[in-house]
Amino acid sequence: MNGHAMYAEVENLDEKDQIVRHASLVKRIAYHLLNRLPPTVQIDDLIQAGMVGLLEAASNFDAEMGASFETFAGIRIRGSMIDEIRRSDWTPRSVHRKFRSVSEAIRKIENETGEDAKDADVASALGISLGDYHQILIDSSSSRIYSIDTMEENTQDSAIPSSSEITPEEAFSQSEYQQQLAEAVRQLPEKEQLVMSLYYDDELNFREIGEILDVTESRICQLHGQALLRIKARMSEWNAHE
Secondary structure (H helix, E strand, O other): OOHHHHHHHHHHHHHHHHHHHOHHHHHHHHHHHHOOOOOOOOHHHHHHHHHHHHHHHHHHOOHHHOOOHHHHHHHHHHHHHHHHHHHOOOOOHHHHHHHHHHHHHHHHHHHHHOOOOOHHHHHHHHOOOHHHHHHHHHHHHHHOHHHHHHHHHHHHHOOOOOOOOOOHHHHHHHHHHHHHHHHHHHOOOHHHHHHHHHHHHOOOOHHHHHHHHOOOHHHHHHHHHHHHHHHHHHOOOOOOOO
């Protein structure tokens, strides 16, 4: 066997070993995402998409990039699952219009008052009941979650050199976006910021967060949805293309 063939065989064995050892990572990420999604999303579909991401990670990983395989694979697995969610977007256009209306109302109130927009103020500005407003927040929490996951994925991925060339202007724009997004999260009301931290950083589900904050799971869902729409309102110039 020549040297090239031996290297190819070893490399292939390394890939298989990484896939076997990190299959549980696919399931962990899939179940964490599933907690944020409506019942129409099937765990088997997420796991299947995640395995594709793991295969790609095993084929493309380069230890010289400075990240561990688990970090690299986690990004690729999550990205593959998010792509699958996007391909089967379940959210009607009418619901997306409601999200935009809420974000615009939040932006207008906060610009006028200089303070965080409160639930009752936003509902009043939209001419709807507080109950209807809270239902929009719950819908937002379910259907818009992949936007934040994409942000998280891109932020982590920025620490890993890409094989594709990007212009200095694109790199600067990406850095500016990430900085402004991080600042928007830091400026959330204290309770919304805590919910986001427990949900994304500590990977707790809404029930667990509700137990910590001594409120209902439904209220945590509302706070999470409002945080997403508040961030969208504060990032309005970046989201103008949506």
